[in-house]
Amino acid sequence: MSALRTLLVGLGARGAFWAEVINRSPDCELVGYVDPRPEALQQARERFGDRPAFADVDEALAAIEGVEALVLATPPEGREQQIRAACERKLPLLVEKPLALSLEEAAVTVRQAEEADIPLMVGLNFRYLAVTEETVWLLREGVVGRPEFARFTYERWRDGYRARLNKYPLSMVHPMLWEQSIHHFDLMRFVYGAEPETAYCKTWNPSWTMYADDTNVSAIFTFTGDLVVNYQGTWQSGWQEPHFEWRTDCTEGILTQGDQFGELSFARRHDPSLTPVSLSPHEQWITDTSGVLRAFVKSVVGGEPLECSGRDHLKSLAMVEACITSSETGRAVDVRAILERLTG
Ligand SMILES: NC(=O)c1ccc[n+]([C@@H]2O[C@H](COP(=O)([O-])OP(=O)(O)OC[C@H]3O[C@@H](n4cnc5c(N)ncnc54)[C@H](O)[C@@H]3O)[C@@H](O)[C@H]2O)c1
Structure with a gap:
């Protein structure tokens, strides 16, 4: 089974953990970075490996071939473009909590993903x-x-x-x-x-x-x-x-x-x-986040039921x-x- 070609969007505090976790995963390949802050892209290249880096998700998806999944570690406000980009290209989405800053907006996102027929998982690492x-x-x-x-x-x-x-x-x-x-x-x-x-x-x-x-x-x-x-x-x-x-x-x-x-x-x-x-032993923010990623891959690649789905998240x-x-x-x-x- 080849590794899931994953694009990481958002390289702030949480994105850094995601870069580490995706890099360590045998099931995923980190194929690029997206963040509007040049210093965040530079730091990611230095810490997690030199990869194509972009300020904008559409630009990244146009330039990098064969992206198979998106991980969004962006703030909960202003994710519309990233969600739309994933839906248009039918890319499975793993999104940080909270999915949105209102229940109504989160429900719209869940429906969008369902209509596009793509898995939408929320990163509930705990x-x-x-x-x-x-x-x-x-x-x-x-x-x-x-x-x-x-x-x-x-x-x-x-x-x-x-x-x-x-x-x-x-x-x-x-x-x-x-x-x-x-x-x-x-x-x-x-x-x-x-x-x-x-x-x-x-x-x-x-x-x-x-x-x-x-x-x-x-x-x-x-x-x-x-x-x-x-x-x-x-x-x-x-x-x-x-x-x-x-x-x-x-x-x-x-x-x-x-x-x-x-x-x-x-x-x-x-x-x-x-x-x-x-x-069992635990590496803070790594063991738990790796668990989220493993569950995502098991569903996207292995066809198992999706855990922490966007629809389930609406209840929280x-x-x-x-x-x-x-x-x-x-x-x-x-x-x-x-x-x-x-x-x-
Ligand atoms: N699960 C957890 O334990 C956990 C812990 C911390 C944060 N989070 C979540 O992770 C998300 C991000 O939080 P953070 O702490 O990393 O915030 P942050 O502000 O440190 O980083 C957000 C990054 O996203 C970038 N960004 C903003 N708009 C963008 C866009 N349109 N495209 C690409 N990148 C964009 C910013 O430039 C910044 O680098 C939030 O939803 C937060 O709740 C989860």
Whole structure:
């Protein structure tokens, strides 16, 4: 099987990881770079190998022969040209999260890809962490029974001015929800194998924030299967040391994850202490992103069902939109109704 000839579009913070991961993959060949910033192209050539480099995706596709797939690591706003280019040429697309900055726009993109009959995968790399895979396994096997309620806490002081970190979240609307919580909402759906029913949420900005719009999200979700999840996320914590805790209380015990990349333990109701779960070694941002790429290739080349499809992603984006509406209105929002209106 020959390697999938892949064009990488967007060479910022995330694009650099994608270049590394595509380069390391035996299943893909990195055939060129696209970014309007000459310095980004230059750096990519130096770090990841000299390849044809272009400021514009249409230019790249006209010049490079036999491109077979596009990876988009561009900001979520302004991807229309890249999506259109892929659809016109029937090129499978792997797009970074969030697919768009509104549910409606994301749904238009999903329909565009379906009409063009091309796979559209969203880069939800946290699904491919060993800690996530183990959690799914433990819940499926019923090691601590069936989940009934959970608390998901993500507290981080994210210095939005730090070098080599994207800058657009500083001025965007709801940066926490669209950029960060979207991963968490996707993980909840994935790990529990459940779909959101309602959301009650408040978003706000602390007085010391460096972001133009809300970085704090406090939400209660109900899911199918009588599951309630209490979510608290912030990018502007009062302390620079990050804190992550995701605890799920089940009919016969608990599961708890103490770090976003690992530290999984469980306890049955009367256990005196937690039992740590051993996890396979992990190279941060590489192992997980490689998992996304492998799943993409398995579908595009191997014909297996597409994981993290754009259509599936709409359900997580609906949770984001429900949070925004709930915070604006002060009322609980029916997530199912939002999705029904969309597919209606
Ligand atoms: N999955 C993850 O863990 C993860 C982590 C970080 C970022 N991301 C996502 O990756 C995407 C990019 O984020 P980032 O941190 O790399 O942002 P960034 O601002 O660092 O980089 C974006 C790059 O895209 C380039 N670009 C802009 N318009 C372009 C166009 N039309 N054609 C080609 N290139 C263009 C910019 O010049 C820049 O180099 C976002 O959707 C973000 O949410 C995902």
